Amino acid sequence: xxxxxxxxxxxxxxxxxxxxxxxxxxxxxxxxxxxxxxxxxxxxxxxxxxxxxxxxxxxxxxxxxxxxxxxxxxxxxxxxxxxxxxxxxxxxxxxxxxxxxxxxxxxxxxxxxxxxxxxxxxxxxxxxxxxxxxxxxxxxxxxxxxxxxxxxxxxxxxxxxxxxxxxxxxxxxxxxxxxxxxxxxxxxxxxxxxxxxxxxxxxxxxxxxxxxxxxxxxxxxxxxxxxxxxxxxxxxxxxxxxxxxxxxxxxxxxxxxxxxxxxxxxxxxxxxxxxxxxxxxxxxxxxxxxxxxxxxxxxxxxxxxxxxxxxxxxxxxxxxxxxxxxxxxxxxxxxxxxxxxxxxxx
Amino acid sequence: xxxxxxxxxxxxxxxxxxxxxxxxxxxxxxxxxxxxxxxxxxxxxxxxxxxxxxxxxxxxxxxxxxxxxxxxxxxxxxxxxxxxxxxxxxxxxxxxxxxxxxxxxxxxxxxxxxxxxxxxxxxxxxxxxxxxxxxxxxxxxxxxxxxxxxxxxxxxxxxxxxxxxxxxxxxxxxxxxxxxxxxxxxxxxxxxxxxxxxxxxxxxxxxxxxxxxxxxxxxxxxxxxxxxxxxxxxxxxxxxxxxxxxxxxxxxxxxxxxxxxxxxxxxxxxxxxxxxxxxxxxxxxxxxxxxxxxxxxxxxxxxxxxxxxxxxxxxxxxxxxxxxxxxxxxxxxxxxxxxxxxxxxx
Numbered sequence: 112x113x114x115x116x117x118x119x120x121x122x123x124x125x126x127x128x129x130x131x132x133x134x135x136x137x138x139x140x141x142x143x144x145x146x147x148x149x150x151x152x153x154x155x156x157x158x159x160x161x162x163x164x165x166x167x168x169x170x171x172x173x174x175x176x177x178x179x180x181x182x183x184x185x186x187x188x189x190x191x192x193x194x195x196x197x198x199x200x201x202x203x204x205x206x207x208x209x210x211x212x213x214x215x216x217x218x219x220x221x222x223x224x225x226x227x228x229x230x231x232x233x234x235x236x237x238x239x240x241x242x243x244x245x246x247x248x249x250x251x252x253x254x255x256x257x258x259x260x261x262x263x264x265x266x267x268x269x270x271x272x273x274x275x276x277x278x279x280x281x282x283x284x285x286x287x288x289x290x291x292x293x294x295x296x297x298x299x300x301x302x303x304x305x306x307x308x309x310x311x312x313x314x315x316x317x318x319x320x321x322x323x324x325x326x327x328x329x330x331x332x333x334x335x336x337x338x339x340x341x342x343x344x345x346x347x348x349x350x351x352x353x354x355x356x357x358x359x360x361x362x363x364x365x366x367x368x369x370x371x372x373x374x375x376x377x378x379x380x381x382x383x384x385x386x387x388x389x390x391x392x393x394x395x396x397x398x399x400x401x402x403x404x405x406x407x408x409x410x411x412x413x414x415x416x417x418x419x420x421x422x423x424x425x426x427x428x429x430x431x432x433x434x435x436x437x438x439x440x441x442x443x444x445x446x447x448x449x450x451x452x453x454x455x456x457x
Numbered sequence: 458x459x460x461x462x463x464x465x466x467x468x469x470x471x472x473x474x475x476x477x478x479x480x481x482x483x484x485x486x487x488x489x490x491x492x493x494x495x496x497x498x499x500x501x502x503x504x505x506x507x508x509x510x511x512x513x514x515x516x517x518x519x520x521x522x523x524x525x526x527x528x529x530x531x532x533x534x535x536x537x538x539x540x541x542x543x544x545x546x547x548x549x550x551x552x553x554x555x556x557x558x559x560x561x562x563x564x565x566x567x568x569x570x571x572x573x574x575x576x577x578x579x580x581x582x583x584x585x586x587x588x589x590x591x592x593x594x595x596x597x598x599x600x601x602x603x604x605x606x607x608x609x610x611x612x613x614x615x616x617x618x619x620x621x622x623x624x625x626x627x628x629x630x631x632x633x634x635x636x637x638x639x640x641x642x643x644x645x646x647x648x649x650x651x652x653x654x655x656x657x658x659x660x661x662x663x664x665x666x667x668x669x670x671x672x673x674x675x676x677x678x679x680x681x682x683x684x685x686x687x688x689x690x691x692x693x694x695x696x697x698x699x700x701x702x703x704x705x706x707x708x709x710x711x712x713x714x715x716x717x718x719x720x721x722x723x724x725x726x727x728x729x730x731x732x733x734x735x736x737x738x739x740x741x742x743x744x745x746x747x748x749x750x751x752x753x754x755x756x757x758x759x760x761x762x763x764x765x766x767x768x769x770x771x772x773x774x775x776x777x778x779x780x781x782x783x784x785x786x787x788x789x790x791x792x793x794x795x796x797x798x799x800x801x802x803x
Contacts, residue, residue: 137507141703142615143545143688144511149495149610161483162508165490166554166588166603172595173558199489208512210601212519242512249518253594255556255601257512264495269488342489357487 115219118209118245121226126239134205134239145241147206147259155203155329159264164257165196171251178300179293182221184319185254186228192344193258194236195323195397199342200269201332202262204236204325209243212253225254236325266332268340268401273358277338278408279351279426282327282415283398284317285370286347287386290393291378292318298382309381311374321397327420328399334411340401346394348435348448354402355433362402364426364448366440391437391448402428461565464555464591467572472585480551480585491587493552493605501549501675505610510603511542517597524646525639528567530665531600532574538690539604540582541669541743545688546615547678548608550582550671555589558599571600582671612678614686614747619704623684624754625697625772628673628761629744630663631716632693633732636739637724638664644728655727657720667743673766674745680757686747692740694781694794700748701779708748710772710794712786737783737794748774 115121122140131139135151153160169175169189180188190207197204209229213222222245233240238258292314299310324342331337339358341350347369351362369390379386403411408424415422435448461467468486477485481497499506515521515535526534536553543550555575559568568591579586584604638660645656670688677683685704687696693715697708715736725732749757754770761768781794 138613138615142617143542143686144509144548144606146546146608146613147508147510149506149508149607160495162493162495163490164493164552164554164588164603164605166556166601167590168556168558168592168599168601170558170592170594170599173593196489200492202490206510208510208603210512210514212514212516212599242510244513246514246516247519248516248597248599250596251594253514253516253558253599253601255512255514255599257510257554257603259510259605260490261495262492267484267492269484271488340489 115222116245118243121222121245122240125230131239134237136206136239136241139239139241153203153261156261156263160261161264161267163197163200163202163260163262163267165193166255166257167193167196168253168255170253179296180319182224183228186225187232187320189254189256190229190232190238191321191323192397193256194238194325195321195342195344197258197260198323198325198328199340199399200262200267201328201340202260202267203329204238204258204260206241206259207233207238208257209240210255211245212248213245214248214250214252217252236323263332268328268332268337270339270341270354271357273339273354273360273402273428275360275428275430276405277402277428278405278424279362279364279402279428280408281370281398281400281423281425282331283324283421284322284396285372285375286343286396286398287389287393288314288317288372288375289321289395290389291375294382294384295378311378313374314378318395321395323397324399330414331401334407336404336407336411338402338404340399343396343398343400344394346392347400348391349450350400351435351448352450355435359433361429361431361434361436362426363429363436363438365438368423368425370421370423392451461568462591464589467568467591468586471576477585482552482585482587485585485587499549499607502607502609506607507610507613509543509546509548509606509608509613511539512601512603513538513542514599514601516599525642526665528570529574532571533578533666535600535602536575536578536584537667537669538743539602540584540671541667541688541690543604543606544669544671544674545686545745546608546613547674547686548606548613549675550584550604550606552605553579553584553586554603555586556601557591558594559591560594560596560598563598582669609678614674614678614683616685616687616700617703619685619700619706619748619774621706621774621776622751623748623774624751624770625708625710625748625774626754627716627744627746627769627771628677629670629767630668630742631718631721632689632742632744633735633739634660634663634718634721635667635741636735637721640728640730641724657724659720660724664741667741669743670745676760676764677747680753682750682753682757684748684750686745689742689744689746690740692738693746694737695796696746697781697794698796700746701781705779707775707777707780707782708772709775709782709784711784714769714771716767716769738797
């Protein structure tokens with residue numbers, strides 16, 4: 112690995128300095144640190160802005176194993192989950208720093224593929240990769256990514272802004288698909304000899320190549336009626352709890368309103384799993400969960416649909432002790448939802 | 458670990474929101490991402506500035522093992538090495554994001570100590586910790602840190618700006634002390650029964666708690682005569698090569714001018730190691746290596762000394778093919794220095 116130990120080796124000529132300048136980059140990878148213009152104007156933002164910064168890490172054996180992710184997927188997703196954090200503030204992602212700790216077994220070809228995936232994601236979302244490092248690792252692969260972006264000053268969509276009487280919405284793919292895909296990938300591995308397990312590509316895609324909701328976040332911020340926002344990285348129940356606690360109120364979700372993917376439900380039935388478990392506790396969906404003024408909820412939905420973006424109104428907020436309750440579809444019983452989040456390999 | 462899995466748990470109440478606002482922080486840890494004022498004024502900088510961004514990772518078994526670093530040291534150093542990258546651009550460190558991947562064996566007490574060290578460093582250098590994450594790790598501890606800072610627009614000290622005829626200098630502690638400390642820590646471990654190895658505290662300190670040269674970087678930037686700068690993270694020879702290649706010239710170093718710590722030299726003699734090996738290839742010293750207009754070199758040295766800061770003029774640059782040559786002290790022979798850098802546990 113020695114000759115490939117520098118991040119420069121893996122990132123050279125992937126993005127032109129000229130293109131990076133359009134993201135404010137004065138100096139990219141290759142010195143002790145990167146430089147970004149403190150006054151550069153962001154086409155999409157009029158007036159003053161704030162910087163948005165997020166950092167998330169993916170660890171082999173915790174977030175992925177050989178059976179669940181190809182190298183390209185690892186690189187892609189490590190960046191995508193960070194872009195999702197910027198999207199969940201209503202921001203525009205701009206820059207990334209990438210640190211990869213690589214076991215000896217990994218080899219240059221697999222490293223190249225990891226960076227191929229990372230740059231595919233960077234290109235798709237317009238993110239300039241400006242720094243980071245590579246180190247060796249005694250055992251497992253670790254990919255840590257920092258993404259910075261920008262948002263209109265004072266306008267970021269926090270999790271703490273929900274108001275009683277808001278509508279609760281989900282913007283993005285139906286929930287539970289990533290967890291179903293993960294389940295299926297493990298099942299495929301176990302029955303490798305049998306051609307057996309039928310696993311819809313959409314579920315695998317949801318797990319390996321999540322789509323951060325940058326456009327959705329920007330639309331929500333511009334409406335001015337979105338009061339709180341989170342991405343569903345740790346599962347719907349857990350993220351709803353985050354909003355409830357940060358905002359000091361209760362979220363009431365209606366089971367029958369939750370977006371349910373047909374391929375997920377059909378795979379769950381074959382796998383003898385309750386699909387609701389994946390939908391509530393599955394995690395890594397990266398849809399956006401938020402609350403919006405009830406008076407604007409249907410108009411917002413129409414605006415999303417006009418742009419070809421999914422938008423589901425799934426409940427409402429209520430004043431009261433922080434909590435999350437689900438109204439069951441069949442019984443109409445109201446059940447409290449546990450706070451527990453997603454745990455990849457329980 | 459589950460209840461301690463959130464970075465919020467380890468970072469709550471460590472820094473006040475009010476103090477963080479003095480670093481431009483609008484929103485710290487606790488949401489999907491942090492927010493920093495895009496227009497905040499930095500007392501030290503008049504006029505427009507650029508953002509400086511660096512990311513470096515420390516991996517157990519690669520950068521440290523139980524015998525070489527306490528938990529507090531790991532946290533401290535993981536942040537310090539990133540601050541050093543900002544210093545090496547002449548910048549002011551402002552914000553940090555921290556990602557820790559923790560093996561089950563680590564436990565809450567050791568995590569607390571790691572963050573104690575991290576925040577001790579943050580406090581010392583005025584850095585606001587604004588984000589990051591914690592994940593579990595199947596085997597070894599990994600600490601990835603991103604630091605952002607600011608620097609006067611167009612003034613950052615790059616490695617590519619050296620000019621022929623510059624003086625080459627080192628600002629900071631004598632080189633080779635960290636490598637000597639590391640050697641000594643291993644030797645102590647091997648002869649644990651014997652009270653044997655005498656290891657000067659300064660060498661241990663140099664390895665475990667490096668001092669990034671923020672003040673030195675700022676002084677160099679303000680002089681306006683410093684043409685190139687690097688921190689000596691990978692060893693003097695390797696960093697000199699970086700400047701030589703980036704600037705397209707040769708660096709000539711005089712062995713007799715290299716700062717040599719007495720405790721390092723005396724420990725090297727007892728350990729039967731050539732001290733020059735540690736000084737040239739030892740790494741992790743985090744002194745600043747740079748070039749400065751020859752006409753200002755002595756005045757700069759006097760200014761550093763007046764501030765109680767070390768400054769050594771160790772050579773000069775020459776037009777010609779990129780390279781690094783050492784003039785040996787005894788023989789006055791000119792020998793080319795290899796490009797190889799530091800490898801922690803060869």
